[in-house]
Amino acid sequence: MSYERRGGYRRRHRDDYDDRRREVHETPEQKLKGAILKLGEVDAIEELPRLERQIRDHVPINIPNVSEAFRIGVTEQPYKIPYYAALIRLLHDRSEDATDIKGLTLGRQILEDFWKGFQTYLDKLAWRETRLCIHFFAHLVVAKLVSAESMFALLQSFTAVLDEFGVSHGRAKRAALCAGEGLIIGGPSLKDSSPTNVIDIINAIQSFNDTILSSQWLVQPTIKIYSDVVSIENGDELLDSLLKTLRALNDEDFTETSNSFPQPYTSYPEIDPATSPPFDLPSVLVPPEIIELDGLAADSEEEAQVKKEEWPEYFLRLFDNDISPNPNMPAGYAVRSALLDILNIFEVNRKECARLLLEYPKWTPPGTFKPKPGAPNEAEPIVGKDWQLESTIIETILGAFLILPESSHKSIYYIGLITELCKLSPSTVGPAVGKSIRRLYGSLSEGLDVEVARRFAEWFAVHMSNFGFQWVWKEWVPDLALAVQHPRRAFMRRALEFEIRLSYHDRILKTLPEAMQAPDAFTIPEQAPGPDFEYDDPSRPHHDAAQSVLNLFRGRAKADDVISHLDTLKTNLETSEEGHINVDAIVRSIAVQSLLHIGSRSFSHLLNAIERYLPLLRNVASGGVSSAGGSGNAEAKAGILTAAAAFWKYNRQMVGIVFDKLMQYQIVDPTDVVGWTFLNGSTIGQLSELAAPLSLSAFEWDLMRGALDKANGRVMIARRKVTALRKEDDDTRARVKASTNDNSMEVDADKLDETPVVDNPALTTALKAFTSLTREQKAALSRTLEGFVASLAPSATDSNPNPHSRTVITEKAWQNRASWGKDEWNAWETWGWYRQFCRAYSPYLRNYSTTLWTVSFAKFEGSTDPAINLLKKTWNVATGQDA
Incomplete structure (x- = not known):
């Protein structure tokens, strides 16, 4: 007994010792740094004097350590910037323990070291960190710690970027935000110093913004196909909002700035400039963009390096100005900018992001948001404010999520963040989410962009x-009376299809009202997703032939044996069947569907089946089972895709997956998938009777996008491989040359030049692959563009498959959209996907703009058809040929 007690004591003692060994002991400098970063966890105003004393009492003071804490706080907790400025202001007061031998105050020393970090951010073109540091300097201008003249010079260095020749939109936009937001915050002091400079900065941003009106037209979230004018009712473009805010502030001499941003330092005694002159920010130049050239251009049309195209940022508005802030006004712009910074910085931790978003009101001027239920109303609401926090947060998140052509982060981040907010405060966030869903649903009939509707x-x-x-x-049952392809009804089908993927058909069916469950409602499929083996029924034609092939697959027969059997099967069918049937198509369908039937149990079964019978699939794709191979036959590849789509017609998600695997194993090319999608995509699924020829819905767009991404991704991988091999080859040649020079100092120079150069076979192979994949990429883009032109300008083709395509061009037709039927709405959606194609793939389209224009548009020169003109206008904006 005593032994066990002593043993237990030893175990506890050993565990305590191990715990002590695992404890992290912070140094005094680390504790000080942590205290600076934790500023405001309870009450920032009350903590400032205590934190000031803690910094002063730290002896010897490590200025770089303290400055680094300020830089981290400013760039990673931007909602605290006004309070860090106030802390610098307190540290700027003279004190015997706050000066060095040069007589500089502690705040001045920290600020000088902080500037070094800012210069590093600028040199690296770390735009977000640079912009937030400018916020910090702007607050210090109002606090009289930084001179207005040097701040003007800093802001003007960013407006100079806007005048650079060929400046990219992304670079110009970021520079404009740095200059404009710095002026918004520091405006009260800056305008007192020089009203002329304020106007010059605003005009510089305005001049650049005037050059991108056509780009704004292409990315607005609510569209009217006929309109060539940038006119939007429920969205706000980022630079437009910035300019409207600046002009509103300037008209009122920036008096509204104090109601838009906390300014705790204004309550401190003013600094005497005679005894403590303000800090002059050093002059800077914004470094140029880094352009990496890899020299792989095959011709003059192709740029050396494809970079993601940046577009104007339109944020969708969901609520009225009395519910959420108007971003075109100072306070509203400040709120949205701060919330977007939190979203972007804390993308790595959505739970922390959700917590900070709900705590955001503590960092705003009193009265900005309505107090929580039951909380004391400590401040009277400011006129034009008193907004709903949760509605503002959800609107900001959805605005960032629905930016066109794509959001800054993955969709799952925004979706997961809203979920975390609902878990943290379900009683307040839940109603805001519900209102947002209803507002978006209502916008579907008002021209909401098809890509926004898909997300x-x-x-x-x-x-x-x-x-x-x-x-x-x-609530949505009355909408069943709308046209079957109306965007609201299309949304119901798409959303329920997604829900079924995430759950089970029967469970989702039970959540719907009876009116939506009826087959004639065309809202949810009658049966659960699953395979449909055409030859499974003994009463169907060719059942026995399919079973014989299926048995070979089940027995894991060799690919050559299956090919031989299919040859025999083809011969027998040609003998027994009448001549009007396509025997090749039947044999092809039997082979593909039987193989997919074997792989239908799981993804692993599908991959194993495809990999085992790759020779068979390649043989079928070559144009016939009796062929010896080849590069492929367009009709045979289309037949493979048709057979696969027919097998999975009740599960359209699997159609996309199988198509992706067929492209991955190079059974079909991306061009084949694009061509097949335009001609056959709308015929797949239980609701295929709703589609029109040559029209695109979200399903067809997903297939097409998968094909284009595959082609573009292959080129990117091949480019990187060639670049790496070239670098390796250059390094090898340099080492050989250096070694030769070292070992042959007395050899004649002419003989050194005769040193044979050995070709790199790996590089040669990689270059050939790159050329081939580039050709495939160009073909896929060209086929996509041709398909859209044929769909949306049928009058220019021999046939007229969709006569309603042009009805959406005129304003009168749009105003009468309540009477539109299936064909008109199908055409409208196809126009939307054409816009998305042009803006999402604009970097690649620009590479081949001359070739693609010649193939698709040159034949329309001189045409006055409004459909042709709109096709051209959209193309020109996307490829940068329409300012």
Whole structure:
């Protein structure tokens, strides 16, 4: 007994010792740094004097350590910037323990070291950190710690970027935000110093913004196909909002700045400039963009390096100005800018981001948001404010999520963040989410962009899956009277298809009202997703032939044996069947569907089946089972895609997956998938009777996007491989040359030049592959553009498959959209996907703009057809040929 007690004591003693060994002992400098970063966890105003004393009492003071803490706080906790400025202001007061031998105050020393970090951010073109540091300097200008003249010089160095020749939109936009937001915050002191400079900065941003009106037209979230004018009711473009805010502030001499940003330092005694002159920010130049050239251009049309195209940022508005702030006014712009910074900085931790978003009101001027229920109203609401926090947060998140052509972060981040907010405060965030869903749903009939609608359906389905798929579907039952392809009804089908993927068909069916469950409602499929083996029924033609092939697959027969059997099967069918049937198509369908039937149990079964019978698939794709191979036959590849789509017609998600695997194993090319999608995509699925020829819905767009991304991705990988091999080859040649020079100092120079150069076979192979893949990429883009032109300008083709395509061009037709039917809405959606194609793939389209224009548009020169003109206008904006 005593032994066990002593043993237990020893175990506890050993565990305590191990715990002590694992403890992290912070140095005094680390504790001080942590205290600076934790400023404001309770009450920032009350903590400032205590933190000032803690910094002063730290002896010897490590200025770089303290300055680094300020830089981290400013760039990673930007909502605290006004309070860090106030802390610098307190540290700027003279004190015996706050000066060095040069007589500089502690605040001045920290600020000088802080500037070094800012210069590093600028040299690296770390735009977000640079902009937030400018916020910090702007607050210090108002606090009289930084001179207005040097601040003007800093802001003007960024407006100079806007005048650079050929400046990219992304670079110009970031520079404009640095200059404009610095002016918004520091405006009260800057305008007192020089009203002329204020006007010059605003005009510089305005001049650049005037050059991108056509780009704004292409990315606005609500569209009217006929309109050539940038006119939007429920969205705000980022630079437009910045300019409207600046002009509103300037008209009122920046008096509204104090109501838009906290300024705790204004309550401190003013600094005497005679005894403590303000800090002059050193002059800077914004470094040029880094352009990496890899020299792989095959001709003059192709740029050396494809970079992601940056577009104007339109944020969708969901609520009225009395519910969420108007970003075109100073306070509203300040709120949205701060919330977007939190979203972007804390993308690595959505739970922390959700917490900070709900705590954001403590960092705003009193009265900005309505107090929480039951909380004391400590401040009277400011006129034009008193907004709803949760609605503002959800609107900001969805605005960032729905930016066109794509959001800054993955969709799952925004979706997961909204879920975390609902978990933290379900009673307040839940109603805001519900209102947002209803507002977006209402916008579907008002021209909401098709890509925005697709993401909306994705978010809706995932959000419902996190909360038991509970939604008041009966609210939307009256919309069943709308045209079957109306955007609202299309949204219902798309959202329910996503929900079924995340759950089960029967479960989702039970959540719907009876009116939506009916087959003639065309809202949800009648049966659960699954395979449809055409030859499974003994009463169907060719059942026995399919079973014989299926048995070979089940027995894991060799690919050559299956090919031989298919040859025999083809011969027998040619003998027994009448001549009007396509025997090759039947044999091809039997082979592909039988193989997919074997792989239908799981993804691993599918991959194993495809990999085992790659020779068979390549043989079928070559144009016939009796062929010896080859590069492929367009008709045979289309037949493979048709057979695969027919097998999975009740599960369109699997259609996309199988197509991706067929492209991955190079059974079909991306061009084949694009061509097949335009001609056959709308015929797939239980609701295929709703589609029109040569029209695109979100499903067809997903297939096309997968094909284009595959082609572009292959080129990118090949480019990187060639670049790496070239670098390796250059290094090898340099080492050989250096070694030869070292070992042959007395050899004649002419003989050194005769040193044979050995070709790199790996580089040669990689260059050939790159050339081939580039050709494939160009073909896929060209086929996509040709398909859109044929769909949207049918009058220019021999046939007229969709006569309603042009009805959406005129304003009168749009105003009468309540009477539109299936064909008109199909055409409208196809126009939307054409816009998305042009803006999402604009970097690649610019590479081949001359070739693609010649193939698709040259034949329309001189045409006055409004459809042709709109096609050309959209193309020109996307490729940068229409300012």
